[in-house]
Amino acid sequence: MSEVTIAVEQRNEFGKGAARRTRRAGQIPAVLYGHGSDPKHLSLPSVEFARAIRENGNNAVLTLEVAGSGKELALTKTITAHPIKGYIEHVDLLLVKRGEKVVVNIPVVVSGDAVSGSMVSQELTEVEVEAEALHIPEQVELSIEGAEIGTRFFASELKLPRGVTLQSDPETLVVNISEASASMEEDSASEGEEAAAEGEETSEEA
Incomplete structure (x- = not known):
């Protein structure tokens, strides 16, 4: 910063x-x-x-x-x-x-994709940390790439930069990976079919 x-x-x-x-x-x-x-x-x-x-x-x-x-x-x-x-x-x-430490909230940004058929619920969008005033991270990234259904990520698992310490409760749930409901999967499939149909119509009109 x-x-x-x-x-x-x-x-x-x-x-x-x-x-x-x-x-x-x-x-x-x-x-x-x-x-x-x-x-x-x-x-x-x-x-x-x-x-x-x-x-x-x-x-x-x-x-x-x-x-x-x-x-x-x-x-x-x-x-x-x-x-x-x-x-x-x-x-x-x-x-x-200068050199003073302050306590602030920074955004938690989730990256990557969990396994197919899962639903990702981000329960915590900001985390409280202590950092030097001139070295406050803009955000902390949490990768869920390939996470299996049933996986839970807690605040204690966030990888903070050196010199930055967690102030939020380490047991706070950040992201929960659960099984997508049948209705959600049907909606997703339906959206895919509609997009494909629209693409075919556009191709025919051209």
């Missing part, structure tokens, strides 16, 4: 009206807190922040150039988005130091 530098401004107005004005100006209301310091109310540039999250994930570490206050290193802690329109409404930032 790369470190991103963003120039930010301190906010002196608060409340819903002030927040709306901040967003209309192309900024995102944010609060920086941590290490016993007083919270700082900031405005983040929307485009630059969205790019940092897109390229580095929701746990992006930012070097904030605060106007009139120097630089601060911060971990993106909480992003609040509008439930319908999707734009970012507010961001909570946690003050961190």
